[in-house]
Amino acid sequence: MSAIPKHPELSQRFNADEPRVDWHDATLWWIREKRDKAAHTLSEDWEALRAAASAIKDNVLGNLVDYLTEFERKAIANGAIVHWAADAAEHNRIVLSILQEAGAQRMVKSKSMLTEECHLNEFLGENGIDVVDTDLGERIVQLADEPPSHIVMPCIHWKKEEIGELFHEHLGTPKGNADPQLLTEAARQHLRDKFLTRKVALTGVNFAIAETGEFVVCTNEGNADMGVHLADVHIACMGIEKIVPRREHLGVFLRLLARSATGQPITTYSSHFKSPRAGAQLHIVLVDNGRSQQLGREAFRNSLKCIRCGACMNTCPVYRRSGGHSYHNAVAGPIGAILAPNLDMSKYSDLPFASTLCGSCSNVCPVKINIHEQLYEWRQELTRQGKVDFGKKMALKVMSTVLSNPGVYRSMGKMGRWALRNIPGMVNNSMNPWFKQREMPEAPQESFREWYLKNRKQS
Numbered sequence: 001m002s003a004i005p006k007h008p009e010l011s012q013r014f015n016a017d018e019p020r021v022d023w024h025d026a027t028l029w030w031i032r033e034k035r036d037k038a039a040h041t042l043s044e045d046w047e048a049l050r051a052a053a054s055a056i057k058d059n060v061l062g063n064l065v066d067y068l069t070e071f072e073r074k075a076i077a078n079g080a081i082v083h084w085a086a087d088a089a090e091h092n093r094i095v096l097s098i099l100q101e102a103g104a105q106r107m108v109k110s111k112s113m114l115t116e117e118c119h120l121n122e123f124l125g126e127n128g129i130d131v132v133d134t135d136l137g138e139r140i141v142q143l144a145d146e147p148p149s150h151i152v153m154p155c156i157h158w159k160k161e162e163i164g165e166l167f168h169e170h171l172g173t174p175k176g177n178a179d180p181q182l183l184t185e186a187a188r189q190h191l192r193d194k195f196l197t198r199k200v201a202l203t204g205v206n207f208a209i210a211e212t213g214e215f216v217v218c219t220n221e222g223n224a225d226m227g228v229h230l231a232d233v234h235i236a237c238m239g240i241e242k243i244v245p246r247r248e249h250l251g252v253f254l255r256l257l258a259r260s261a262t263g264q265p266i267t268t269y270s271s272h273f274k275s276p277r278a279g280a281q282l283h284i285v286l287v288d289n290g291r292s293q294q295l296g297r298e299a300f301r302n303s304l305k306c307i308r309c310g311a312c313m314n315t316c317p318v319y320r321r322s323g324g325h326s327y328h329n330a331v332a333g334p335i336g337a338i339l340a341p342n343l344d345m346s347k348y349s350d351l352p353f354a355s356t357l358c359g360s361c362s363n364v365c366p367v368k369i370n371i372h373e374q375l376y377e378w379r380q381e382l383t384r385q386g387k388v389d390f391g392k393k394m395a396l397k398v399m400s401t402v403l404s405n406p407g408v409y410r411s412m413g414k415m416g417r418w419a420l421r422n423i424p425g426m427v428n429n430s431m432n433p434w435f436k437q438r439e440m441p442e443a444p445q446e447s448f449r450e451w452y453l454k455n456r457k458q459s
């Protein structure tokens with residue numbers, strides 16, 4: 001069996017299309033800048049808001065069982081049916097059993113990263129259920145038969161001309177037409193038919209409120225509302241960390257979420273769901289799938305504060321230049337690289353190394369998760385657990401020896417500069433991963449230390 005491709009290999013594939021990398025990088029940076037403007041034009045103090053959100057989540061993580069049981073009690077009193085799933089497989093079985101009980105073979109689904117994490121679409125497909133994703137970006141990647149590459153903008157790696165071709169093939173739009181208005185109108189008509197004919201609708205959950213047993217779903221397209229209002233059965237799937245204690249806390253999170261995600265003051269629709277309509281059903285599935293385990297890992301527990309805004313991805317220099325698919329996990333980017341090894345250390349041992357540790361992710365995170373510190377912690381933990389490959393381990397050992405011995409460091413520097421100047425092929429070859437897709441620097445004539453001794457030492 002061939003080894004699963006890891007981040008370096010997958011990002012190398014993405015990097016092969018240089019214009020796409022440049023455009024991907026610039027687009028995400030543009031969104032990052034919109035986020036900065038939105039944060040700085042807020043009348044309240046942004047930092048105070050982040051601190052408040054982080055403190056609320058600290059409280060939630062410290063009292064998770066109490067808030068979850070309070071939520072369950074209130075939700076049942078409101079008329080909802082509450083299910084608990086220990087892992088992805090149980091979550092998928094529960095959703096399937098609800099569909100079977102309703103006698104439904106088709107379902108509409110609004111955006112939910114949890115269902116991506118559980119591979120729900122594949123599971124339901126294997127069991128004869130037709131699932132249609134109704135978020136436009138999600139629908140595009142679904143038609144293209146690939147996973148989302150970003151948690152907020154699932155098809156950010158697609159150009160409009162490519163979407164035009166895809167819609168021509170699947171929705172019959174005129175060939176060569178990539179007019180966004182024409183394409184969105186085609187998607188609208190296509191989805192309208194699905195909304196009208198599906199009796200079951202599934203949504204994610206952005207925030208669940210313990211105090212009232214209600215939950216909030218945020219979308220920009222209103223597709224969650226369309227699906228739910230026309231269906232007889234609403235299934236809402238949520239990770240157990242989505243709880244906030246009281247309704248008043250929503251004000252903090254809703255202000256932070258949209259500004260951090262896209263630079264908008266608020267998402268277009270922030271819909272509250274509490275009770276089923278008369279004659280309809282509301283199911284809420286509370287999913288653990290490794291979250292309790294992460295809660296028990298002291299160094300990583302506050303990754304559970306994440307509100308899935310995607311800001312850490314938009315700012316990450318590695319994500320922007322390697323694309324979301326290179327993370328081979330439902331949640332990509334810096335936060336995905338913290339969450340994934342919790343689920344499977346061997347499969348995702350590469351991800352915490354896919355970071356410069358520059359700290360830009362931690363700076364933008366609206367709930368103040370110390371993302372880059374946790375990535376560094378994971379590197380150490382994975383090395384302790386023997387999950388880091390031999391080559392990397394040896395390279396780090398050699399670097400450690402070189403960097404902790406000034407004499408060795410100076411000699412190696414001298415040899416490296418000489419080799420780069422006189423036999424560049426020794427360094428600039430395909431065996432050296434740093435050489436690939438990069439222009440190597442010209443070797444300087446002297447080291448900084450030599451320059452310093454000559455020019456500054458006496459003064």
Ligand code: SF4
Nearest residue numbers: 306307309310312365
């Ligand atoms: S870790 Fe922070 S910045 Fe990244 S998606 Fe989660 S909340 Fe947003």
